[in-house]
Amino acid sequence: MEFGDVEEAKDTPEPVQNTLEVKVFKRRWLQLALFILYSVNTYIHMYQYTIISNIICRYYNVSSLAVAWTTIISQVVYLVLVIPCSYLINVIGLRWSILAGATVTCLGTWIKVFSVSPDRFAVTLIGQTIIFVSKPFIQPLPGLLAAHWFGPKQTAFASTMATCGTIIGISLGYTVIPMIVKNHEKIEKIGQDLSVLFWSVAVSSTVVCVALMFLIKDKPRVPPSAAKSLQIAGGKGKTKDYLPIIRRILSNRDYLLLFNSVGTVFGVQSAILTMLNPLYLQHFKNSEKDAGMLGSLLVIAGAISSITAALIVDKSKKFREIAISFCVLSVLAEILFAVSFFAEIKWMVFVTGILLWSFLSGYITVNYELNMELTYPEPENICSGLLFVSISIYTSLLILILDRLMKAYGDKAVHALCTLLFILATFLTCVNKSELRRQKAAERALKYKAVPQK
Numbered sequence: 001m002e003f004g005d006v007e008e009a010k011d012t013p014e015p016v017q018n019t020l021e022v023k024v025f026k027r028r029w030l031q032l033a034l035f036i037l038y039s040v041n042t043y044i045h046m047y048q049y050t051i052i053s054n055i056i057c058r059y060y061n062v063s064s065l066a067v068a069w070t071t072i073i074s075q076v077v078y079l080v081l082v083i084p085c086s087y088l089i090n091v092i093g094l095r096w097s098i099l100a101g102a103t104v105t106c107l108g109t110w111i112k113v114f115s116v117s118p119d120r121f122a123v124t125l126i127g128q129t130i131i132f133v134s135k136p137f138i139q140p141l142p143g144l145l146a147a148h149w150f151g152p153k154q155t156a157f158a159s160t161m162a163t164c165g166t167i168i169g170i171s172l173g174y175t176v177i178p179m180i181v182k183n184h185e186k187i188e189k190i191g192q193d194l195s196v197l198f199w200s201v202a203v204s205s206t207v208v209c210v211a212l213m214f215l216i217k218d219k220p221r222v223p224p225s226a227a228k229s230l231q232i233a234g235g236k237g238k239t240k241d242y243l244p245i246i247r248r249i250l251s252n253r254d255y256l257l258l259f260n261s262v263g264t265v266f267g268v269q270s271a272i273l274t275m276l277n278p279l280y281l282q283h284f285k286n287s288e289k290d291a292g293m294l295g296s297l298l299v300i301a302g303a304i305s306s307i308t309a310a311l312i313v314d315k316s317k318k319f320r321e322i323a324i325s326f327c328v329l330s331v332l333a334e335i336l337f338a339v340s341f342f343a344e345i346k347w348m349v350f351v352t353g354i355l356l357w358s359f360l361s362g363y364i365t366v367n368y369e370l371n372m373e374l375t376y377p378e379p380e381n382i383c384s385g386l387l388f389v390s391i392s393i394y395t396s397l398l399i400l401i402l403d404r405l406m407k408a409y410g411d412k413a414v415h416a417l418c419t420l421l422f423i424l425a426t427f428l429t430c431v432n433k434s435e436l437r438r439q440k441a442a443e444r445a446l447k448y449k450a451v452p453q454k
Helices: 027-043 050-060 064-113 121-137 141-149 155-180 187-215 226-233 242-250 253-274 276-281 288-316 319-343 346-375 380-409 411-430 437-443
Strands: none
Touching: 027 064, 027 121, 027 141, 027 155, 027 187, 050 064, 050 155, 050 187, 050 276, 050 288, 064 121, 064 141, 064 187, 064 253, 064 380, 141 155, 141 346, 141 380, 155 187, 155 288, 155 346, 242 253, 242 380, 253 276, 253 288, 253 319, 253 346, 253 380, 253 411, 276 288, 288 319, 288 346, 319 346, 319 411, 346 380, 380 411
8 A cells, every 4th residue: 555645644654655455365255154054053042041941941841031041151251251352362362262152052952952850950951051152252253354355345245244154043043843742742752852963963063063173264364455454564463462452442422322222122022032932932832833934934034134234334335324224113113013923924924024124134234344444454353243242231131131021021021112112212323423433543544556366
């Protein structure tokens, strides 16, 4: 990159004042595919028990809240480990972070193989806890992976595709698990179904872990974008001064608004997925498979919406406008989703649910990328890690609150609170000024000599 303006060059890191080399490699697609596979391998466990909550309650003789804790535990583990894991990611890099996460996931899946007995619910929780130790090694990484391997016109798309592993894993869980584990009259047959499920997942997890050991890489030898190159040259790409970074991020007013709005929306979304089985069966009896299919379709619709939103954002860079639109539409869709349950019209539940998830997922995707813009040039994994702290806090609290509301006042109270929270998120999004710092840095580096792509 050649900077023609002397005044501007004074603010440019010395190593890049003359020439700044950038290059993207074809291998980036393999790295993205491997990360998606890694995410699928972990997130298939997220709602593994709650989607068949009534069956698990019978088999282990536990309450629905106890089953909900198989999901809540992921948020608790994340909150406990996010700071040390974010620091560790910053030190050991992308490759070793992925390998660490994949290894603990594999260990947890094998522990769950030994949980097949009505008196071993504690073993189930231990297995889930160990699996979700890998969560702090996944959630901060999509932005880091995109920044390491993808050019400026593909960062939002790459980040979204990386998070799609989460979506695919959850969708597979919702689709496959109700087909494998059926509500048999005999408890022993339920145990046999669970054994088939756990053995299958443990073997596939081992295969994924071995594949990652041989194929995953940390980063290319040449940065893929001018903004990333400037970040590295300025010493912001990797640093051990962790607490000062957190203080700088948390002093950003726009980031704090984003922190709470995304946490609220994602928390409601996760709480509904966790409670989908009892919410659905309250109006449609003996429909575990339908509830599973609904959950799968919601997640798939969210994936499609996320990719579409990422492509629009990459092209337009209209973060704030798109986010507000998605949030307003989410309020309307949630109202229709609630009405469809009360009217007990199955096709309407499916249609309005797909619409709701499309808007919610699009909103989260736009704001995930906006998170990188607002906090540039701070390390991407730390910024993402902090954002998911909000998500974990809101998700844990809202699952507990909505479960209590469901038992005390029914699902009408649940839907009413969800609607109010979406309205709150809309307000927070509207007052967020959304300063695009990364875009401004890229604009200061318009003149550069790029290495031809391979």
